[in-house]
Amino acid sequence: MAETIIFQSLPSRPAPTQTEGLVPWAKANLFANWQSTLTTLVVGALLLYFIPQFVNWAILTATTVPNAEACRTPGVGACWGVITEKYRLIIFGRYPLEVQWRPLVATLLLLALLVASCTRAFWNKWLLVLWVVIIGTFFTLMYGNVLGLTKVTTDRWGGLPLTIMLSSLSMVMAFPLAIAVALGRRSKLPAIRTFCTIYVELIRGVPLISVLFMASFMFPLFMPQGVTIDVMIRVLAGLTLFAAAYMAEVVRGGLQAMPKGQAEAAASLGLSYWQTQGRIILPQALAMVVPSIVNNFIGLFKDTSLVGIVSLYELTGSLGLALNGDADWRPYKLEGYVFITLIYFSFCFAMSRYSLWIEKQVNKSKLR
Amino acid sequence: MSTTPARATASTKDIIVFDKVNKWYGNSFHVLRDINLNVKQGERIVVCGPSGSGKSTLIRCINRLEEHQEGHLWVDGTELTDDVKAIDKIRKEVGMVFQQFNLFPHLTVLENLTLSPMYVGKVPKKEAEEKAMMQLKRVRIAEQAGKYPLQLSGGQQQRVAIARALCLTPKIMLFDEPTSALDPEMIKEVLDVMVAMADQGITMICVTHEMGFAKAVADRVIFMDQGQIVEQNNPHDFFNNPQTDRSKDFLSKILGH
Numbered sequence: 001m002a003e004t005i006i007f008q009s010l011p012s013r014p015a016p017t018q019t020e021g022l023v024p025w026a027k028a029n030l031f032a033n034w035q036s037t038l039t040t041l042v043v044g045a046l047l048l049y050f051i052p053q054f055v056n057w058a059i060l061t062a063t064t065v066p067n068a069e070a071c072r073t074p075g076v077g078a079c080w081g082v083i084t085e086k087y088r089l090i091i092f093g094r095y096p097l098e099v100q101w102r103p104l105v106a107t108l109l110l111l112a113l114l115v116a117s118c119t120r121a122f123w124n125k126w127l128l129v130l131w132v133v134i135i136g137t138f139f140t141l142m143y144g145n146v147l148g149l150t151k152v153t154t155d156r157w158g159g160l161p162l163t164i165m166l167s168s169l170s171m172v173m174a175f176p177l178a179i180a181v182a183l184g185r186r187s188k189l190p191a192i193r194t195f196c197t198i199y200v201e202l203i204r205g206v207p208l209i210s211v212l213f214m215a216s217f218m219f220p221l222f223m224p225q226g227v228t229i230d231v232m233i234r235v236l237a238g239l240t241l242f243a244a245a246y247m248a249e250v251v252r253g254g255l256q257a258m259p260k261g262q263a264e265a266a267a268s269l270g271l272s273y274w275q276t277q278g279r280i281i282l283p284q285a286l287a288m289v290v291p292s293i294v295n296n297f298i299g300l301f302k303d304t305s306l307v308g309i310v311s312l313y314e315l316t317g318s319l320g321l322a323l324n325g326d327a328d329w330r331p332y333k334l335e336g337y338v339f340i341t342l343i344y345f346s347f348c349f350a351m352s353r354y355s356l357w358i359e360k361q362v363n364k365s366k367l368r
Numbered sequence: 369m370s371t372t373p374a375r376a377t378a379s380t381k382d383i384i385v386f387d388k389v390n391k392w393y394g395n396s397f398h399v400l401r402d403i404n405l406n407v408k409q410g411e412r413i414v415v416c417g418p419s420g421s422g423k424s425t426l427i428r429c430i431n432r433l434e435e436h437q438e439g440h441l442w443v444d445g446t447e448l449t450d451d452v453k454a455i456d457k458i459r460k461e462v463g464m465v466f467q468q469f470n471l472f473p474h475l476t477v478l479e480n481l482t483l484s485p486m487y488v489g490k491v492p493k494k495e496a497e498e499k500a501m502m503q504l505k506r507v508r509i510a511e512q513a514g515k516y517p518l519q520l521s522g523g524q525q526q527r528v529a530i531a532r533a534l535c536l537t538p539k540i541m542l543f544d545e546p547t548s549a550l551d552p553e554m555i556k557e558v559l560d561v562m563v564a565m566a567d568q569g570i571t572m573i574c575v576t577h578e579m580g581f582a583k584a585v586a587d588r589v590i591f592m593d594q595g596q597i598v599e600q601n602n603p604h605d606f607f608n609n610p611q612t613d614r615s616k617d618f619l620s621k622i623l624g625h
Contacts, residue, residue: 259468259470261466261468261470262470262472264433264466264470265464265466265470265471265472266472267431267432267433267459268431268433268459268462268463268464268533269459269483269484269488269532269533269536270456270459270460270484270488270536271483271484271487271488272456272488275487275488279483279487280472283474284472284473284474287474362474364516
């Protein structure tokens with residue numbers, strides 16, 4: 001009988017081609033073949049042409065003096081003076097100038113709340129209490145009429161505080177509603193399923209502008225005489241219903257993607273419908289659709305600019321408000337738009353970065 | 369599997385009774401046809417048969433993952449109907465192990481095991497964890513308690529799934545092709561755990577084609593085809609002296625290579 005051969009494993013060796021470092025990276029990503037090289041050169045040339053021009057306009061020849069005369073001097077580039085002059089109007093809209101500390105404090109509190117809500121250390125039941133307290137404080141500060149604060153009606157609220165409040169509140173309300181509707185569309189009960197389907201199809205079938213328009217002008221017609229609901233509430237409801245319909249479909253997509261075995265295993269362990277959804281299905285389904293949900297949130301944040309249709313002047317609206325009526329500064333709207341673009345961008349970019357972090361958190365269990 | 373474990377003898381009490389059970393998928397696919405079957409407490413049954421013969425559907429009716437449309441089905445004295453309370457009661461007494469393991473990938477191994485005891489059984493967390501660790505030791509995988517399921521091999525995952533089902537202290541264990549999704553090298557580790565379990569007096573119904581397991585453990589082999597129970601016998605007689613042409617043909621196919 002032949003002797004048994006002892007198996008010996010080979011030691012692992014480093015990969016033959018270097019993939020890390022600047023030169024290998026550029027070789028792989030910028031100059032891999034002639035098409036890639038050509039694209040790199042064309043894009044590089046365009047950047048070389050446009051970037052200096054933009055820098056020249058935005059920085060080198062720009063002026064920051066809040067003086068329209070100075071801006072009209074030939075050869076002067078961007079007129080940032082318009083921001084220095086009008087920033088309070090752009091950021092706070094028509095809110096009375098002398099009490100603008102109130103929206104400032106209210107918005108900072110709201111932002112702090114949003115940051116806290118995104119931080120793992122705050123994820124416990126006290127966060128809910130914190131939400132109630134801060135939202136209460138927000139509206140008290142904004143509306144006033146108590147504690148010696150003068151009353152400021154909602155039609156005078158505006159600018160960034162309005163953008164942030166409308167988008168964050170409608171996001172927070174739309175999310176659970178979307179989950180409920182998504183579960184409803186998969187319900188075994190035909191009445192619930194039909195109702196949820198009609199809701200989603202109806203809302204998705206019309207533009208946000210008409211939803212806001214209806215919430216603002218048509219809804220009051222159906223109310224009993226003498227009963228009025230503040231336009232702010234109606235707009236919030238409109239935004240929430242609109243966002244929830246889209247988000248519900250995203251959530252439903254996640255639910256559909258769940259293997260049937262998960263619900264079966266949960267059922268075989270005796271878990272109830274709600275326990276199964278809450279502890280097994282939703283945590284996994286939502287983790288799958290984090291990018292799409294954040295997509296919806298970012299869209300919603302920018303969609304708030306449409307509330308201008310019902311005469312609420314959020315950030316975009318109050319830019320128009322600040323410049324349209326002022327013949328001196330009206331020509332410098334471009335600079336104004338660059339300014340609010342930066343504001344919008346920083347919020348949206350923060351949301352997109354946060355979504356990447358969340359994705360990393362929820363995918364931890366998939367790492368080997 | 370050459371060793372025959374010391375067997376706890378099955379009692380005379382019927383724990384599962386199928387009485388003329390019929391089931392259809394859709395309007396035309398008659399998947400279970402006039403199933404009559406009595407399972408005694410502590411009995412170990414292996415169900416085999418070609419694919420599409422209704423084996424899985426049969427055992428999935430026992431914990432109501434599938435509903436039967438005609439006939440009666442009793443599990444531990446309770447009849448399975450639309451009554452949610454009855455279903456809940458039965459599911460607490462019936463554990464199930466699936467072909468695809470179906471562990472919850474977003475929970476750790478330990479959390480997979482404590483979930484049902486904590487939220488269905490209302491057992492305090494510490495107690496549930498202690499019991500879970502005990503079950504993990506039984507399937508020889510306690511050192512993996514903190515890992516996530518996808519970090520384990522298929523055989524390890526299936527052993528965790530068995531431990532999870534055992535955490536409910538079920539009277540009945542259902543196995544739906546527990547080794548069919550495993551690499552050959554891992555089948556043995558799962559079968560060993562199942563053989564060890566067979567000594568403990570728990571009622572086992574196992575859909576499998578592992579005939580070695582059937583010979584070593586089963587009190588009875590049930591052969592199904594086209595939604596019917598074609599033949600049932602003790603393993604020795606079933607394998608050595610099958611009674612019907614259908615079972616002879618089946619056995620020649622699975623044992624003949």
